[in-house]
Amino acid sequence: MSTSANPKPKRRRRGPPKQCPEYPMVATVGAMVAHEVGAEGPRRDARQGPAFPRVVTTTARGGRGAGEQGAGGVEGSASNADKSAHEAGGVDGTYLTETRFDQCAISPLSLKAIKDAGYERMTQVQEATLPIILQGKDVLAKAKTGTGKTVAFLLPAIEVLSALPRSTSINLLVMCPTRELANQVAAEARKLLKYHRSLGVQVVIGGTRLPQEQRSMQANPCQILVATPGRLKDHLENTPGFSTRIKGVKVLVLDEADRLLDMGFRRDIEKIISFIPKERQTLLFSATVSEEVRQISHLAMKRDYNFINTVQEGDEETHAQVNQTYMIAPLDLHFPILYDVLKKHVAEDAEYKVIVFCTTAMVTKLVAEVLSQLKLNIREIHSRKSQSARTKVSDEFRKSKGLILVSSDVSARGVDYPDVTLVMQVGLPADREQYIHRLGRTGRKGKEGQGILLLAPWEMHFLSIVNDLSISEAATPSIDSSIQAAVSSIKLVLILYLPI
Numbered sequence: 001m002s003t004s005a006n007p008k009p010k011r012r013r014r015g016p017p018k019q020c021p022e023y024p025m026v027a028t029v030g031a032m033v034a035h036e037v038g039a040e041g042p043r044r045d046a047r048q049g050p051a052f053p054r055v056v057t058t059t060a061r062g063g064r065g066a067g068e069q070g071a072g073g074v075e076g077s078a079s080n081a082d083k084s085a086h087e088a089g090g091v092d093g094t095y096l097t098e099t100r101f102d103q104c105a106i107s108p109l110s111l112k113a114i115k116d117a118g119y120e121r122m123t124q125v126q127e128a129t130l131p132i133i134l135q136g137k138d139v140l141a142k143a144k145t146g147t148g149k150t151v152a153f154l155l156p157a158i159e160v161l162s163a164l165p166r167s168t169s170i171n172l173l174v175m176c177p178t179r180e181l182a183n184q185v186a187a188e189a190r191k192l193l194k195y196h197r198s199l200g201v202q203v204v205i206g207g208t209r210l211p212q213e214q215r216s217m218q219a220n221p222c223q224i225l226v227a228t229p230g231r232l233k234d235h236l237e238n239t240p241g242f243s244t245r246i247k248g249v250k251v252l253v254l255d256e257a258d259r260l261l262d263m264g265f266r267r268d269i270e271k272i273i274s275f276i277p278k279e280r281q282t283l284l285f286s287a288t289v290s291e292e293v294r295q296i297s298h299l300a301m302k303r304d305y306n307f308i309n310t311v312q313e314g315d316e317e318t319h320a321q322v323n324q325t326y327m328i329a330p331l332d333l334h335f336p337i338l339y340d341v342l343k344k345h346v347a348e349d350a351e352y353k354v355i356v357f358c359t360t361a362m363v364t365k366l367v368a369e370v371l372s373q374l375k376l377n378i379r380e381i382h383s384r385k386s387q388s389a390r391t392k393v394s395d396e397f398r399k400s401k402g403l404i405l406v407s408s409d410v411s412a413r414g415v416d417y418p419d420v421t422l423v424m425q426v427g428l429p430a431d432r433e434q435y436i437h438r439l440g441r442t443g444r445k446g447k448e449g450q451g452i453l454l455l456a457p458w459e460m461h462f463l464s465i466v467n468d469l470s471i472s473e474a475a476t477p478s479i480d481s482s483i484q485a486a487v488s489s490i491k492l493v494l495i496l497y498l499p500i
C-alpha cells in the first residue's frame with residue numbers, strides 16, 4: 001500500500017461491532033498492545049475593526065442560558081473564497097484573510113513584534129475575534145486546528161495589559177491542558193512581547209521543581225502566567241503571596257477550553273476560578289466545542305459572551321486538504337501494517353515527519369521500542385517520561401524532519417509541530433474530539449497532510465461518530481514475508497515487557 005497514493009475508496013458501512021476476544025499470553029507485538037488497549041477501554045474603546053468574512057458569531061444574551069443562541073447571529077461574506085492557494089497561504093485558499101495586522105487597532109510595539117515574527121495578514125479566527133476581544137467582551141471561539149488561535153487570544157490580551165499601570169500582579173492567566181502546550185504558548189507570548197519591555201511571561205507546569213518556580217516568581221514577578229491546572233493549584237495552596245497576585249487577573253484564557261472544562265480538569269478549574277476576580281474578561285478557544293461545553297462555559301464566562309465560530313455550517317471540523325483514511329485489521333497485523341505504512345512513507349517522502357498516536361503511555365513505549373528495533377528513526381513522548389526528556393524530544397521534533405514521534409495524547413492538543421506529513425492513530429481515540437485534535441497535528445497553516453486510523457474489527461463502532469468527516473476506508477497493505485520476518489524477529493525482546 002502506498003500511504004500517499006491511496007485511491008479514496010468508497011466509504012463502506014459495516015455491521016455492529018464484534019466482541020473483543022480474550023488475549024492469549026503469546027508475546028506477539030499485536031497481542032501485547034491489544035492487552036493494554038483492552039485494559040484501558042476505550043478595554044480599550046471599541047474601534048472600527050475589520051469585516052468578519054466566513055464567520056458566524058452568536059451572542060448569548062444576559063439572563064438566558066449561555067448555551068442558548070441569542071439573536072445576534074451574523075453570517076458574513078465569503079471574501080476569501082476565490083483567492084488562489086498561494087496568495088491565501090494554504091492549499092485550500094482559506095488560511096489567511098485579506099486583513100493585515102497594521103490595519104487594526106494594535107499598538108506600534110505589538111505591530112513591530114508581529115512583523116518580526118513574520119506575520120502580515122490575519123487568519124480568520126484572528127480577524128474575527130480581535131475587535132470583539134478589544135471591546136472587552138467574553139469570547140468562546142471555535143476554529144480549526146493550526147489556524148492561529150494562540151495569537152488570536154494573546155495579541156488582544158497583551159494590548160489590554162499594555163494599557164494597565166505597571167504592577168507585580170498577574171494580569172493575564174492562560175490555562176493549558178498539557179505542559180508542552182503551556183511552553184509553546186509562553187514562547188508565542190515572548191515573541192509578541194519583544195518590544196513590550198514592561199511585560200513578562202512565566203510558565204508553571206507539573207513535572208518541574210515547585211521551589212524553583214517559587215523562587216523565580218519572587219525574583220521576577222511577571223504579569224503573564226501560563227499554567228497547567230494542577231501546578232497552578234499547587235501554587236495557590238503552597239506559594240506565599242500567590243493567591244494575592246492572582247487577584248490581579250484581568251484576562252483569563254482557557255486554551256483547549258473543552259478539554260479544560262471536561263470532567264478531568266473541571267474541579268481544578270472551578271477552584272482556580274474561585275480565586276480570580278469576577279470582574280475580568282474570559283476567553284475560551286478550541287478547535288472543538290461541543291454543545292455540552294457551551295452549556296458549561298458559564299462556569300468561566302459571563303452570560304452574554306460571544307460565540308465566534310469560524311467553522312461554517314456544513315463545513316467539516318477537519319481540513320479538506322488532509323487525506324483521511326481508516327484501516328481495519330486484526331490486532332496481530334497491527335505491527336506489520338504500521339511498519340509497512342511507515343517504511344513506505346519514509347521511502348516516498350524524504351522530508352517525512354510523522355506522529356504515531358497510541359492509546360496509553362505503556363503502549364506508546366512499547367510501539368516506540370519495537371519501531372526503533374526495526375531501524376526507523378523514532379522518538380517517544382508520553383506522561384511516564386521525565387519532563388526534561390519530554391521537553392527535549394518536543395523541541396527536537398519541532399525543528400527536525402526525517403523523524404517519527406511515537407506519542408500518547410500528551411501531543412494531541414495544541415502542539416504546533418510544523419510540516420507534519422502523516423498522523424497515524426493506532427487504536428481507538430478517546431472520543432471524536434480527540435480524533436480531530438490528533439489529526440490536526442498535520443495540515444497546519446493550510447498545508448497538505450495525511451491521516452490514517454488503524455482499528456481492530458471490534459473497534460469499528462468508532463467510525464459511526466466520525467462518519468460526517470471525509471474519512472474513507474483504505475485497503476490494508478498485503479504484508480510481504482520480509483516485513484513479517486522483521487516484526488517476528490523482535491518477539492524475544494518483547495517478552496521482557498510481560499508481567500511476571
Ligand SMILES: Nc1ncnc2c1ncn2[C@@H]1O[C@H](COP(=O)(O)OP(=O)(O)OP(=O)(O)O)[C@@H](O)[C@H]1O
Pocket residue numbers: 118119120121122123126143144145146147148149150151286287413414415416440444445
Ligand atoms: N497571522 C499569521 N500568519 C502566519 N502564521 C501565523 C499567523 N498566526 C499564527 N501563525 C502560526 O500558525 C501556526 C499555528 O498556530 P496555532 O498553534 O496558534 O494554531 P491553533 O489554531 O491554536 O492550533 P490547535 O487547534 O492545534 O491548537 C503557528 O506556527 C503560528 O506561529
